Amino acid sequence: MDLRTPVPVTAPAVSWRGETLLNDIECRFRLMGQGPSPLSVDGGSLGLGLPRRAIALPELSAILMHPSCSYVARDAVWRLLVQRARTGDSAWRASAVGVALPGLRFKAYLLAKLFTGDVQAAIVEHFLRALGTVDVARPGVVGNLLSAAFSKARAELRDLEPASAGVPNHAPGTVSPPAPYGHPDLVLARAVTAGVITVQEAELIGVTYLEEVSLTAYAERTGQPRWNLYKRRTAAVARLRAAIESGALSDPYADAVNEATSTVALDAPTARKRP
Structure with a gap:
């Protein structure tokens, strides 16, 4: 697929049992990509094979997931997202979470195999904290963000888990798989x-x-x-x-x-x- 071709982002997510934080974030994130002036980045300024136009953030998330998007392009986009999130603008902080949703879903899924606490809230909270501390000069910006969030969330949930022994103890059927991104x-x-x-x-x-x-x-x-x-x-x-x-x-x-x-x-x- 040519990255210059708009990527469809309207496919529905797989339903989880009940309302969840990540589903709510995804819904709000998709709404941010609609309307005449959606929050976007300038692909022309970034270059690196990205479409040379304004790219709404939900479409940007889909582009970054595509195999034809290079690691260099992903890092360039994530450096920009982190810099904008660090301005304190709540819209850009929320957008960074939205773009990272596929990775956050996977990390939450892994945590839910180990802990019964609110894994989605924990992973999002620590991802937001990591936005302020991650070294954007290091390669693999989003991977470093997700790894830091996962490690901190795992430590927090372990401390909160009653009689935690590092063994999965959720009730059968309570952990839903991540959406098929x-x-x-x-x-x-x-x-x-x-x-x-x-x-x-x-x-x-x-x-x-x-x-x-x-x-x-x-x-x-x-x-x-x-x-x-x-x-x-x-x-x-x-x-x-x-x-x-x-x-x-x-x-x-x-x-x-x-x-x-x-x-x-x-x-x-x-x-x-x-x-």
């Missing part, structure tokens, strides 16, 4: 649901492969030994690829994850020190 992250969500990989392994694979964060950086961020993470990721990727190739995770976007975990070079394992 067609992102490779959702294949990881399918794998978690199917028991192929754990929530922690999905986060590890998603951050270090799909968000292009190095294993060393992830180890430093989480305080875990790099060699242990390397072994865990290698084993999890092997199970994930086998499940994809067997058809157990049948999905048009499974190939994207399979390609990423097959062709992205693994960080060279650190030599183990002899005792």
Whole structure:
């Protein structure tokens, strides 16, 4: 698809049980993209293959999700969104949440596999906080935002969880799947649901492969030994690829994850020190 062609953004979201915060945010976000003067960015000024015109934010969100949109273009857009959110304008802060909704839905889905608290409120709150602290000079701006929000929300929910032991304890049927935005992250969500990989392994694979964060950086961020993470990721990727190739995770976007975990070079394992 040519990014200069307007992207349809009117497809309805899959319904979750009852009203949810993220559905409400999505509804308001779509309304912001309507009318004669919707909130937009100037694609002509940004360049990098984006349409050379004003791009309403709901359409922009769809463009950023498309495989033909480069990482450089995504980072340029997200630097702009973060800068505008940091002006304190509530419309731009809300818009940043709206553009990030596909990723926020996935992170909320993972959290809901572990905790019974209000995972959607937690992930949105910490995403908004991360807008003020994320280093926009680092590549992978939106990935860094989502990872920071996920880590902070997980810590907060763990502290609030009664008798939390890190084991999923939600009642059967209470966790709805994320809306089908067609992102490779959702294949990881399918794998978690199917028991192929754990929530922690999905986060590890998603951050270090799909968000292009190095294993060393992830180890430093989480305080875990790099060699242990390397072994865990290698084993999890092997199970994930086998499940994809067997058809157990049948999905048009499974190939994207399979390609990423097959062709992205693994960080060279650190030599183990002899005792």
